[in-house]
Amino acid sequence: xxxxxxxxxxxxxxxxxxxxxxxxxxxxxxxxxxxxxxxxxxxxxxxxxxxxxxxxxxxxxxxxx
Numbered sequence: 001x002x003x004x005x006x007x008x009x010x011x012x013x014x015x016x017x018x019x020x021x022x023x024x025x026x027x028x029x030x031x032x033x034x035x036x037x038x039x040x041x042x043x044x045x046x047x048x049x050x051x052x053x054x055x056x057x058x059x060x061x062x063x064x065x
Contacts (some may be wrong), residue, residue, distance in 0.1 A: 007061035014050065014058055016065045022050040022058050 014022045026044040033041060050058060059065075 004063045006064060010058060010061040011065075014062065014065075016062070017049070022055055023047050024050050 014024055017023050025047055028036070029041065029044045
């Protein structure tokens, strides 16, 4: 059997944590940052986890993670 292909877009966006959950970056940090408060920008720095409902589809996209 041939190897399964990894979805490269998903590989750049998600990392698997030690607990088995998928870690992701927060959105809204690319541009138009002057109107956003410092508190909001600081809180967007921290990574968050993918919701349990979506983790099954990410597992299919990243078969070797």
